[in-house]
Amino acid sequence: MSMVIRQIHPVFVGEVSGVDLTKPLSREEVAALEAGMDRYAVLVYHDQAITDEQQMAFSVSFGPLEDARGGNIIKPEDRRLQVGMNDVSNLGKDGRPMERDSRQRAFNLGNMLWHSDSSFRPIPAKYSILSARLVNPVGGDTEYADMRAAYDALDSATKAEIEDLVCEHSLMCSRGSLGMLDYSDEQRTMFKPVRQRLVRTHPVTGRPSLYLSSHAGAILGMPMAEARILLRDLTEHATQPAFVYAHRWRLGDIVMWDNRQVMHRVRRYDDTQPRDMRRTTVAGDRPTVAQA
Numbered sequence: 001m002s003m004v005i006r007q008i009h010p011v012f013v014g015e016v017s018g019v020d021l022t023k024p025l026s027r028e029e030v031a032a033l034e035a036g037m038d039r040y041a042v043l044v045y046h047d048q049a050i051t052d053e054q055q056m057a058f059s060v061s062f063g064p065l066e067d068a069r070g071g072n073i074i075k076p077e078d079r080r081l082q083v084g085m086n087d088v089s090n091l092g093k094d095g096r097p098m099e100r101d102s103r104q105r106a107f108n109l110g111n112m113l114w115h116s117d118s119s120f121r122p123i124p125a126k127y128s129i130l131s132a133r134l135v136n137p138v139g140g141d142t143e144y145a146d147m148r149a150a151y152d153a154l155d156s157a158t159k160a161e162i163e164d165l166v167c168e169h170s171l172m173c174s175r176g177s178l179g180m181l182d183y184s185d186e187q188r189t190m191f192k193p194v195r196q197r198l199v200r201t202h203p204v205t206g207r208p209s210l211y212l213s214s215h216a217g218a219i220l221g222m223p224m225a226e227a228r229i230l231l232r233d234l235t236e237h238a239t240q241p242a243f244v245y246a247h248r249w250r251l252g253d254i255v256m257w258d259n260r261q262v263m264h265r266v267r268r269y270d271d272t273q274p275r276d277m278r279r280t281t282v283a284g285d286r287p288t289v290a291q292a
């Protein structure tokens with residue numbers, strides 16, 4: 001059976017059938033998926049009983065994996081998964097849901113804010129690839145917002161106003177908005193704000209998109225309050241239902257998205273029950289703007 005991509009949302013998202021991601025892909029299949037990503041920005045696969053090794057092998061078809069260091073407060077010795085795998089479960093090293101008052105859990109709850117993965121890095125991520133190994137019975141949908149469609153729908157005055165704006169992104173901003181304000185000096189250095197363009201252009205298609213994320217907390221040359229109102233306003237615009245796809249997870253699903261073209265967030269779920277989701281991240285290849 002040959003691979004087919006069917007669009008499942010009015011503006012983006014393709015559902016892929018006829019491909020087994022646990023096996024090595026041909027060059028033609030990789031090229032077709034990459035072209036599908038350029039067009040749909042999010043690709044959904046079902047019934048993929050994939051291992052960590054297979055997921056990493058699939059991911060590197062699209063470029064080197066991102067170095068995950070500096071993206072979390074977890075200590076290396078507390079990690080549940082091997083290097084190369086991002087643990088976005090609610091599980092501790094012992095395989096059980098984390099305690100309600102755990103700082104790690106609080107930090108991970110930040111994934112419920114709209115964001116683009118690694119926008120807090122000078123070279124932000126290309127793709128994220130998320131596989132459902134254990135699905136929580138209640139809630140936990142992942143929502144995606146098409147930032148190209150959101151950009152296209154802006155009025156021309158707003159487009160002109162934001163064209164050359166540069167934001168500062170930091171994990172301390174997204175987590176700060178959840179009341180997490182205490183960081184060690186080491187963490188403050190690790191989470192130092194980076195610069196990102198507010199409007200970015202896709203390197204292949206040339207399509208412009210809004211580059212928003214809850215990590216963004218300031219705009220260069222603009223008073224803080226004014227910047228945050230603008231960012232909030234643009235985020236509200238970009239996440240209106242017409243631009244959003246909600247993925248209801250089934251066991252064995254894999255969703256792959258282009259962080260350069262979409263934002264995403266996780267919805268609330270029953271945190272007393274396990275949810276095992278494992279992400280691989282394909283590194284980006286260029287900054288959106290020069291750093292300070």
Ligand SMILES: [Fe+2]
Binds near residue numbers: 111116117
């Ligand atoms: Fe994420």
